[in-house]
Amino acid sequence: NDKWKSVSDIESDDDEDSSRYVGSSSDRTTLGLPATGPLKIEDVKNAFRLSALKWHPDKHQGPSQAMAEEKFKLCVNAYKSLCNALSVA
Amino acid sequence: MATKHKGRAIGIDLGTTYSCVAAWEEQNGRAEIIVNDQGNRTTPSFVAFTDQRLIGDAAKNQAASNPSNTIFDAKRLIGRKYKDPAIECDLKLWPFKVVSGADDKPMIKVNYKGKEKCLAAEEISSMILSKMKEIAEAYLDFSLKNAVITVPAYFNDSQRKATKDAGVIAGLNVMRIINEPTAAALAYGLQKRANCSEKRNVFIFDLGGGTFDVSLVTIEDGVFEVKATAGDTHLGGEDFDNRMVRHFVQEFKRKNRVDISGDPRALRRLRNGCEKAKRILSHANDTTIEIDALFQGIDFRFSITRARFEDLNRDLFEKCMEISQNCLDDAKMEKREVHDVVLVGGSSRIPKVQSLLEKFFQRYNLCKSINPDEAVAYGAAIQAAMLSESYSIVPNMVLVDVTPLSLGIATHGDLMGVVIPRNTAIPVKMDGVFQTIEDHQPTASFPVYEGERTKAGENNLLGLFHLSGLPRVPRGHPMNVIFELDYDGILKVCAVDETTGNKNGITITNEKGRLSSAEIKRMIEEAAFFKEEDKKFKKMVKAKNALDDYIYRMEKAMKGFDVSSKLSPSEKETIMSKFRKGKRMLESEEHNEAAVFENYLKRLQKMCQPIVINKVRDYSDEDTD
Numbered sequence: 001n002d003k004w005k006s007v008s009d010i011e012s013d014d015d016e017d018s019s020r021y022v023g024s025s026s027d028r029t030t031l032g033l034p035a036t037g038p039l040k041i042e043d044v045k046n047a048f049r050l051s052a053l054k055w056h057p058d059k060h061q062g063p064s065q066a067m068a069e070e071k072f073k074l075c076v077n078a079y080k081s082l083c084n085a086l087s088v089a
Numbered sequence: 090m091a092t093k094h095k096g097r098a099i100g101i102d103l104g105t106t107y108s109c110v111a112a113w114e115e116q117n118g119r120a121e122i123i124v125n126d127q128g129n130r131t132t133p134s135f136v137a138f139t140d141q142r143l144i145g146d147a148a149k150n151q152a153a154s155n156p157s158n159t160i161f162d163a164k165r166l167i168g169r170k171y172k173d174p175a176i177e178c179d180l181k182l183w184p185f186k187v188v189s190g191a192d193d194k195p196m197i198k199v200n201y202k203g204k205e206k207c208l209a210a211e212e213i214s215s216m217i218l219s220k221m222k223e224i225a226e227a228y229l230d231f232s233l234k235n236a237v238i239t240v241p242a243y244f245n246d247s248q249r250k251a252t253k254d255a256g257v258i259a260g261l262n263v264m265r266i267i268n269e270p271t272a273a274a275l276a277y278g279l280q281k282r283a284n285c286s287e288k289r290n291v292f293i294f295d296l297g298g299g300t301f302d303v304s305l306v307t308i309e310d311g312v313f314e315v316k317a318t319a320g321d322t323h324l325g326g327e328d329f330d331n332r333m334v335r336h337f338v339q340e341f342k343r344k345n346r347v348d349i350s351g352d353p354r355a356l357r358r359l360r361n362g363c364e365k366a367k368r369i370l371s372h373a374n375d376t377t378i379e380i381d382a383l384f385q386g387i388d389f390r391f392s393i394t395r396a397r398f399e400d401l402n403r404d405l406f407e408k409c410m411e412i413s414q415n416c417l418d419d420a421k422m423e424k425r426e427v428h429d430v431v432l433v434g435g436s437s438r439i440p441k442v443q444s445l446l447e448k449f450f451q452r453y454n455l456c457k458s459i460n461p462d463e464a465v466a467y468g469a470a471i472q473a474a475m476l477s478e479s480y481s482i483v484p485n486m487v488l489v490d491v492t493p494l495s496l497g498i499a500t501h502g503d504l505m506g507v508v509i510p511r512n513t514a515i516p517v518k519m520d521g522v523f524q525t526i527e528d529h530q531p532t533a534s535f536p537v538y539e540g541e542r543t544k545a546g547e548n549n550l551l552g553l554f555h556l557s558g559l560p561r562v563p564r565g566h567p568m569n570v571i572f573e574l575d576y577d578g579i580l581k582v583c584a585v586d587e588t589t590g591n592k593n594g595i596t597i598t599n600e601k602g603r604l605s606s607a608e609i610k611r612m613i614e615e616a617a618f619f620k621e622e623d624k625k626f627k628k629m630v631k632a633k634n635a636l637d638d639y640i641y642r643m644e645k646a647m648k649g650f651d652v653s654s655k656l657s658p659s660e661k662e663t664i665m666s667k668f669r670k671g672k673r674m675l676e677s678e679e680h681n682e683a684a685v686f687e688n689y690l691k692r693l694q695k696m697c698q699p700i701v702i703n704k705v706r707d708y709s710d711e712d713t714d
Contacts, residue, residue, distance in 0.1 A: 048314075049309060049310065049312045049314065052312050052314070052487055052489050052514075053310070053311070053312055053487055056487045056488075056489065057516065057576065058475060058476065058487060058488070058576075059487060061478065069516055069575075070518075072516060073516055073517050073518040073573075074518075076513065076514045076515075076516075076517045077517070077518070077519060079514070080513060080514075080519075087421075
């Protein structure tokens with residue numbers, strides 16, 4: 001009954017065709033990447049892997065687990081949209 | 090679920106045809122496959138009902154003589170509807186009766202101790218799970234609660250939840266449901282860790298008894314990242330057997346002009362023969378199936394060549410390759426980028442499957458160094474150890490798994506609006522923006538679906554909820570829909586109207602067809618009842634044996650000179666008649682209470698006590714006390 005637009009569509013509209021400006025700076029900082037500057041898909045993958053090791057909820061116990069889970073979810077989102085942005089560019 | 094789990098934990102591979110259990114061995118730094126009471130490393134996923142309940146090897150061994158009460162393939166029913174087209178064909182082939190229950194849920198009808206009982210697939214699976222738990226407890230010598238259970242990667246939401254319910258009914262704390270190919274990847278990663286420091290792209294090809302899964306996993310620095318997964322939850326060794334059975338039914342009809350397809354006993358015996366022949370054809374070029382007096386006294390004797398077997402299943406094998414290609418496409422990876430192709434599942438031994446795979450990947454070094462029957466349970470045990478706090482030495486690995494099916498909401502015109510695309514890493518939280526389609530629309534409804542079809546109605550409906558109290562504004566009013574998926578694949582959806590702050594949502598847990606908590610409670614009680622009955626039966630058998638044993642030894646003693654000389658002929662006759670009565674009791678079927686036999690034994694012992702003062706030392710006294 002409802003029409004809608006996915007968020008990733010909106011985001012990829014912002015991208016310039018040069019890979020230099022690819023990805024939103026908040027996504028990049030989430031994965032611990034520099035906020036601006038050139039970006040390669042390999043860098044994104046490496047950064048995601050390091051984030052997974054650090055923030056995957058299985059790696060945490062006790063009260064920190066819920067926080068890690070939230071953090072990990074943000075990383076997955078950032079990873080997904082950066083990969084999309086890079087494949088469009 | 091905020092903390093790690095206390096106590097030791099096991100990994101269970103709950104298969105369609107066979108199940109397997111493993112535990113982490115800290116001192117060796119590896120997982121151990123646990124053998125069952127028959128000395129086998131895998132246990133048939135069979136449950137049978139007679140005057141007792143049998144699980145595993147015992148159930149499969151008697152399948153031919155009790156076909157309508159021997160249940161198998163429960164995994165093909167679990168989490169599905171009776172009307173599901175995927176099981177339509179199976180319903181005709183199964184020798185046991187399946188009927189449609191409440192909410193179109195398939196129920197299995199069995200005859201237990203002369204009474205008819207209706208069981209859900211979850212209950213059958215829970216019996217197998219409790220058997221696996223017992224096997225592990227017997228070996229490890231302590232009681233267990235925590236387990237990781239595996240499911241095919243391509244299982245949908247309701248199939249996963251139903252499997253989890255089965256674990257709960259079996260009295261297990263299901264720490265995690267993980268995907269079978271992912272578990273196999275863990276096993277592969279651990280066994281190859283020596284040379285696993287650099288990045289490896291591993292293709293897991295898991296062709297089991299009932300399901301087919303492929304996953305592409307990237308392993309680097311102890312991170313297992315699933316890139317893509319694909320599969321068919323109804324494709325496996327059983328289907329190959331079915332093709333063979335159908336072929337031989339035809340052949341038998343042509344040669345002997347009789348149709349055996351209505352005789353469950355004959356079909357079961359033929360199926361067992363076919364399963365055996367299929368295995369032989371993995372190393373021999375031809376084999377002969379011989380079954381004496383299969384039907385109306387006619388012997389069955391047919392040979393089959395490997396080529397014929399391959400021909401019968403050609404389209405199924407080709408389907409496997411198609412699905413493999415889809416998985417690679419989803420992962421956006423070229424065939425040559427794959428470092429290793431790992432074979433998992435018993436049916437991956439079929440030479441034709443291997444040669445097709447070799448051709449597909451243009452390489453001749455498929456990885457066969459991990460045991461295809463055990464890798465999944467092995468991996469599940471590793472994951473179980475990683476989630477339990479009782480182990481101090483566990484591999485430093487992290488598993489990043491994905492959701493196999495896209496999740497979204499039906500939009501205007503029944504279009505599937507995907508919020509979480511398939512192959513997204515979990516746990517995850519993603520959102521999408523909706524707009525109202527009418528002016529002054531007061532409420533909006535959100536039907537949640539999973540699946541890959543563009544038409545939402547053709548996907549699997551998970552649940553429905555509404556957001557009301559929308560402001561009176563023209564159409565195009567935005568609402569934010571948030572999907573949250575946890576690591577068990579449990580989905581939470583909520584919608585927020587940002588302008589008013591109105592919020593509504595659902596946790597997809599209790600959709601139709603799934604067991605309610607009251608039903609689960611009832612099934613747990615039922616499981617306890619079955620366990621009690623099993624115990625009673627064992628006690629009865631023990632009491633019967635003790636009585637039989639006593640009579641046998643006393644009779645022998647009576648013949649001896651010492652005893653006979655002390656008794657008058659009439660005394661002797663009274664005793665002998667008591668023995669004969671005991672024997673009749675043992676032979677007749679009318680008593681099934683242990684107490685009857687125990688009491689009779691006590692009476693006999695009392696009667697014979699004065700006679701056999703110290704001549705016969707009676708060890709059955711010690712046994713029965």
